[in-house]
Amino acid sequence: MxxxxxxxxxxxxxxxxxxxxxxxxxxxxxxxxxxxxxxxxxxxxxxxxxxxxxxxxxxxxxxxxxxxxxxxxxxxxxxxxxxxxxxxxxxxxxxxxxxxxxxxxxxxxxxxxxxxxxxxxxxxxxxxxxxxxxxxxxxxCGRALTRQVSGPADRVAGQRVFVTGTIGDAALALALALGDLSPEPPLSAAAVAALTTRLRRPEPRLTLGVALRGLATAAIDISDGLTADLGHIAEVTGCTAFIEWARLPLSETVRTLVDRHPALLASVVSGGDDYELVFTAPPEARAVLAALAVEQGVAITEIGWLEFGSPGRVDILDQNGQPLTLTRRGWNHFTDAEPPTSGAV
Amino acid sequence: MxxxxxxxxxxxxxxxxxxxxxxxxxxxxxxxxxxxxxxxxxxxxxxxxxxxxxxxxxxxxxxxxxxxxxxxxxxxxxxxxxxxxxxxxxxxxxxxxxxxxxxxxxxxxxxxxxxxxxxxxxxxxxxxxxxxxxxxxxxxCGRALTRQVSGPADRVAGQRVFVTGTIGDAALALALALGDLSPEPPLSAAAVAALTTRLRRPEPRLTLGVALRGLATAAIDISDGLTADLGHIAEVTGCTAFIEWARLPLSETVRTLVDRHPALLASVVSGGDDYELVFTAPPEARAVLAALAVEQGVAITEIGWLEFGSPGRVDILDQNGQPLTLTRRGWNHFTDAEPPTSGAV
Missing domain, CATH: 3.30.1330.10 (PurM-like, N-terminal domain)
Structure with missing residues (x-):
């Protein structure tokens, strides 16, 4: 040895x-x-x-x-x-x-x-x-993205929320691995493998992050779950984030599972380990972001917006614009059951 | 909670x-x-x-x-x-x-x-x-101290070895704490406390390190023991280091213990956790180093020299210039019994 x-x-x-x-x-x-x-x-x-x-x-x-x-x-x-x-x-x-x-x-x-x-x-x-x-x-110097949208109030409140890639894959891969999720009919081996890769080999959005300098007004990666991490942007910015459930980018497998088991919605929006970026940008950035998504081969989806008030709150809205009730808001070390996820100090 | x-x-x-x-x-x-x-x-x-x-x-x-x-x-x-x-x-x-x-x-x-x-x-x-x-x-830029003495061969071989403070205190404090050392008569409470402080609250030689820029030709801190750490300088420099036992700076307590139990010499030179600096400098630096020691209130002691050959070897010489045989050369993680010490990758 x-x-x-x-x-x-x-x-x-x-x-x-x-x-x-x-x-x-x-x-x-x-x-x-x-x-x-x-x-x-x-x-x-x-x-x-x-x-x-x-x-x-x-x-x-x-x-x-x-x-x-x-x-x-x-x-x-x-x-x-x-x-x-x-x-x-x-x-x-x-x-x-x-x-x-x-x-x-x-x-x-x-x-x-x-x-x-x-x-x-x-x-x-x-x-x-x-x-x-x-x-x-x-x-x-001076070009780092942070979690806080700064600028005049009317500009902050007009920010749209975007997310890269798809979300929920890692959370459902974990649920499968833990035996908490046993879909009937079972997923194909290929579908399970694809989900598992998202859990084991997340893709850090490095080139996209660099391209978002000066374009995104705030950014965070999704390690603890979309609602928890977007909640950090909302909190330091003094806003509530509104997310339209129907606009969330889901992989075909995740969409199939959620359609069959609507309770999985909670895992999709609050499960961690996606390591996609969620960021804010003004509406006028839409065209540039669309071109960037094509150029980099990574989906960039507009999923909601910020409004002043109730700092840190994240509301998921259904097709009728009504807030959905979720059972958890992402993991929190030291107090929850131990999940395979990580949280920065 | x-x-x-x-x-x-x-x-x-x-x-x-x-x-x-x-x-x-x-x-x-x-x-x-x-x-x-x-x-x-x-x-x-x-x-x-x-x-x-x-x-x-x-x-x-x-x-x-x-x-x-x-x-x-x-x-x-x-x-x-x-x-x-x-x-x-x-x-x-x-x-x-x-x-x-x-x-x-x-x-x-x-x-x-x-x-x-x-x-x-x-x-x-x-x-x-x-x-x-x-x-x-x-x-x-370009002023960091490293472990390797560089320069012409005649200059490298002429390097003297210096150490700050006193060595062995932390190793003997550890031996006391583990019950491996039970001196008779027992040490005074004050002496034990002083040794223990060296183990628990080592003093990083930060201001001295800064002052040694351009003065020391190689430097390392003693974390794994004088012989092991000086051995790293000797190895990358292609030299053997010769240390005169009689010149080693020992606190009064350590000197008393070693005089009584000569076997403790091995712990003094190979025990870790001193966090003093051991460094090389040319003989002409002696006067500046002496002034620096006074200015900073930290002992700087010349303890030996480098000679080309047998890279990495460290010989401790007795009063007659004969090498002493030691039982261990500092800790090495993963293979030794677990010691309270740390080793950098």
Missing amino acids: LGEFGRIERFLRPLAVGCPGALNLTDDAAVLSVPPEHELVVTTDAMVAGVHFFPDDRPDDIAAKLLRVNLSDLAAMGAAPFAYTLMLSLPRTLDEHWLAGFCAGLEADQARYGISLAGGDSVSTRGPITVAITALGVVP | LGEFGRIERFLRPLAVGCPGALNLTDDAAVLSVPPEHELVVTTDAMVAGVHFFPDDRPDDIAAKLLRVNLSDLAAMGAAPFAYTLMLSLPRTLDEHWLAGFCAGLEADQARYGISLAGGDSVSTRGPITVAITALGVVP
């Missing part, structure tokens, strides 16, 4: 080759040059076995998800990937195949998203596998 | 007040402006209950140590503290007094070292308390 330095040499050092400032992982810290006229964007997300993923999930899937949930936070700020550090707290009994698989997952995604390992720490634990990444991104 | 957002509001948000780019911990990520003409220095260190600290250690001590071991890595690079992110993986059963104490420890040290919280993640676990910090520092 390799010692700590042997593991670093074999599995982690190759991940740092693309980052000269990582100093080959031989020094106390990395030394990085942020491009001139850019700001640094920093986020940390952790995942724990049995809380954020199933202990027997493939290690490359766990690695990919860990990196992607961090990159999704960069996307929501309009930042481009720059570098990341890795924290591994691993049971002593874990074999090296696990670490090899985990690092293979990181390696593939480093190439996919153009980011490299800058440093980190590996420790042993008697508890469950716990992994964390601190991702660094860069954005031209 | 507060939920996740309540905990952030009450305990973590106050830690971010000094960091405007933290956006009050309400956004997906922090947005930070690295000063012009400076590079970013990044390090991550984690600690696990039962591995790096005793589960019943005071939470403010745990927090202080976590922040300080990260700051010590910045010090070893000659970087000034800039900001940090925090990863908390806490048992659901942990009460809020623990978190309050932990954050109080961070708050006191933030003021002491001039750094603020920029963001992070808090998750729950069924395992032991696991905490990590990613510390960001800044250093003028």
